[in-house]
Amino acid sequence: MATSRAAAASAKQVTRRNFAEAVRELGSHLEACEYVAVAAQKTGAATGWRRALPVDTAETAYLKAKLAAESFQPLQIAICPFQLHTSPYTLVAYPYNFHLFPRDELQLGMPSYSFSCQSSYLSTMANDGFDFNMCIYDGISYLSRVQESLARQNIFTPQLRQLLPSPSTSVADSVFMSRIKSRIVHWRKGYAEPSKTAEGSLVSSLSKLILGGESYGSRPSMIIDVCSDRQVQLVLEAVNRISDDLVPLVVPDKAGAARAVRLVFTSSKEDKNLLLMDMQKLEDEQNFRFRGFREVIDLLSSSQKPIISYNCLNDLTMMHTKFVAPLPSNVHEFMCxxxxxxxxxxxxxxMWKEIGPLRKAKNIQAALSYLQRQYFVPMEIEVPQQDGTNSATKNEQNVLRITKLFAKLSSLLKISPKGQSQSDEQCCTVEEYCNIFYPCTVEESDDVDFANESDTTKTVSTDNVVFLWGFREKSCKELRSHLTGLHHAFSEDFEVKLLDKTCSALIFRSSDTAMELLQEISSESPSLNNFLSEGLKAAGFEVYRKACRSGLWDSDLAEALEGVSSELAASTLSEYSTSQIYWNNSLMLDLKEYLD
Structure with a gap:
């Protein structure tokens, strides 16, 4: 039985004020822990036929997740490294709740963020105690990897550059190098060998002025103009031959090309090391500002620890488009x-669908409640790091629930990081459950009466699916009864499910029946006069696939199907690829097959 210490546990709240400190702590916790739970609080979710449906294949479910990821904005991302110990079975968790808000942190005029908000989502967040002021004023900004690459083209700071092996030197190169070397030697001599007398000091000062000396911080420096990368290398080679107390910095122009080399004079080896350390620190600080919250994403990525989440397809598409790069057009490229x-x-x-009755669970809390009632899993829960607040936001609760549920399921399913328990009992590894996503339709209720839930999940070919629209408002039972007298195909065994208020899906037991019906509709067979006179229309799965690919998301499903059905009359034939769907209350998509 879990201890009560975690019942009111709250994550460490992270804003841009304590972000640097939190990243350092998170790095150490990631190194020590075995898994990382992730949960996101966004400004909305897909609704209507744009949400995941039982008729969706891996491809169409991905296109819907892509739409939601590009439309809505994450405002909180909870990260929870955790580890599991045996004897006694103990869960140790380190939850962090990062507050995010996109802004032009670097004042470059990019990126230009725009996103959608659903009023019902914001209302619920406000009721749950979400602090919008903290998010907007102190939220952590970020750039994706692609945005960072573009931003760096607009910020030009002096930087060290490595001396490359020199090719054969031309006469022009020799003249340029000789002139530059003479200039550098005379300039450096004024600082390396200062005059002892007052008169000599005056002469030395005038000499420095004539030679074009200036300061780089508190250190003397000089600028050498260059016209090409070749001249940069010649300057670096000249400096390398003159002295170790000179540090060359390449100065770029507005186009990013080298326009000059700044030479900084250091008074000793220690002073040179100090300059290099200061430059590295400045670069690290600038990189930190560039990346923002993506510093956390990079930490998670480099740790190579398994990411544990719920509704992964939606959360991972969101994280990809915000922190990595724009989403690819298809699920195969996304998975790669x-x-x-x-x-x-x-x-x-x-994982929880591996336990029979839990296949009917609609959300995390329902699964936890069922395990609490039906299975005895003795477990201690420790949250050593807490924020000190008395309440936790919904996002923090979710990431801790995911952590707790994973720990319980790991015990029941005998999952071990190394596939071996301390008692040498054979266990399975978490890799057996990796990269299989469920596009979940989350229900708000915290529990499910499993006794009244039916588990009628079955694998169905897309060839068995017919989309029907043009009917007036009818329930599934009324529509099924009405169709029976319109064509002999409807005397066969089939199921009806409303996908939105305008369209339904018919699932036939036989794909031959579905294909026959679609062919007769395409040819306007007289046998379908009653069907057509009712204003009913139907199409095969390829029309639905095309509607998703075409991005007709602003329309009702019937309108979207109508818009592409005329272009795909041939889609009623079996020349298109067949996929599998998981009909009814299971929405499993095994994305491993897309990596083969």
Whole structure:
């Protein structure tokens, strides 16, 4: 039984004020822990037929998740490194709740953020105690990897550059180098060998002025103009031959090309090391400002620890588009890109479906409540790091619930990081549950009466699916009864499910029946006069796939299907690829197949 210490636990609240400190702490916790739970609080979620439906394949579910990720904005991301100990079974968690808000932190006029908000979401967040002021004024900004690359083209700071092996030197190169070397030697001599007398000091000062000396902080420096990268290398080679007390910095112009080399004179080896350390610190600070919250994403990526989440398809598409790069156009490219950042992702709902009755659970709390009632899993929960507040936001509660649920499921399913328990009992590894996503339709209720839930999940081919629209407002039962007398195909066994108020999906037991019906509709067969006179229309799965690919998201489903059905009359034939869907209350998409 879990201890009560975690019941009111709250994560460490992280804003831009304590972000640097939190990143350092998170890095040490990631190194010590085995897993990382992640949960996101966004400004909205897909509704209507734009949400995940039982008729969705991996491809169409991804396109819907892509739409939501590009439309809505994360305002909080909770990160919780945790580890599991046996004897006694103990969960040790270190939750952090990062407050985010996109802004032009670097004042470059980019990126220009715009996103959608759903009033119902914001209302619920306000009721849950979400601090919008903290988010807007103190939220951590960020740039994706692609945005950072673009931003760096607009910020030009002097930087060290490595001396490359020199090719054969031309006459022009020799003349340039000789002139530059003579100038550097005379300039450096004025600082390395100052005159002892007052008169000599005056002469030395005038000499420095004539030679064009200036300051780089508190150190003397001089500027040498260059016209090409070749001349940069010649200057670096000249400096390398003259002395170790000179530090060359390449100064770029507005186009990013080198326009000059600044030479900084250091008084000793210690002074030179101090300058190099200061420059490295300045570069680190600038990189930190560039990346913002992406510093956390990079930490998670470099740790290579399994990411544990819920509704992974939605959360990971959001994290990809905000912190990595724009989302690819198809699910195969997305999975390949995601694996470069997060090689191991576990959707907690895939794990709980391994336990029979839990297949009917609609959310995290329902699954936890069922396990609490039906299974005895003795477990201590420790949250050593807490914020000190008495209440936790919904996002913090979710990440701790994910952590707790994973720990319980790991015990029941005998999951061990190394596939071996301390008693040498054979266990499975978490990799067996990785990269299989469930596009979940989250229900708000905190519990489910499993006794009254039916588990009628079955695998169905997209060839068996017919989309029907043009009917007036009818329930599934009324629509099924009405269709029975319109064509002999409806005398066969089929199921009806409303997808939105304008369209339904018909699932036939036989794909031959579905294909026959679609072919007769396409040819306007007389046998369908009653069907057509009712204003009913139907199409195969390829029309639905095309509607998703075309991005007709602002329309009702019937209008979207109508818009593409005329272009795809041939889609009623079996020449298109067939996919599998998981019909009814399971929405599993095994994305491993897209990596083969």
């Amino acid at each position: 890109s995601l694996r470069m950042v997060f090689p191991s992702v576990v959707d907690i709902s895939h």
